[in-house]
Amino acid sequence: MSTSDPISRVALKKTTPDVSAAMGALHGAAVSAARDAKVEPEILELVRIRASQINGCAFCLDMHTKDARSQGESEQRIYALNAWRETPFFNGRERAALALTEAVTLVHDGHVPDDVYAEAAEVFDEEQIAALIWAATVINAYNRIAVATRMVPGGYQPAAK
Secondary structure, three states, rough: OOOOOOOOOOOOOOOOHHHHHHHHHHHHHHHHHHHHHHOOHHHHHHHHHHHHHHHHHHHHHHHHHHHHOOOOOOHHHHHHHHHHOOOOOOOHHHHHHHHHHHHHHHOOOOOOOHHHHHHHHOOOOOOHHHHHHHHHHHHHHHHHHHHHOOOOOOOOOOOOO
């Protein structure tokens, strides 16, 4: 079958509403934990975008780049996020969060190395590290849902402020 002739995919929210609701509740709890731990909202969007880049999730990239821009994130930083190590655009906290996000996302490749965790522990307290791990875990789960079900990007609009 060619990619121009896609097969219909399951609508998870409709087919398994209880599980979908539980996923939404997990997302809400992770957002609350990050807010309570005082993790900057800008860092959370960078985490979501970076994991979505790694996972090739067009739907989540569309959503979270729009959310980041609506929160004041610069186009330059969004465009350079895939090469964040080679740019001067990200501060130490952002770099530590991005490294941790990459390690969690690519857990099969190094199992979150001690040096990555230690770098995060230098700039984040335990509650913040926990919140970042949850944020990375939740976006990775959403990436897998969106990719597996071929959610179509383009229609998402951030909530009005």
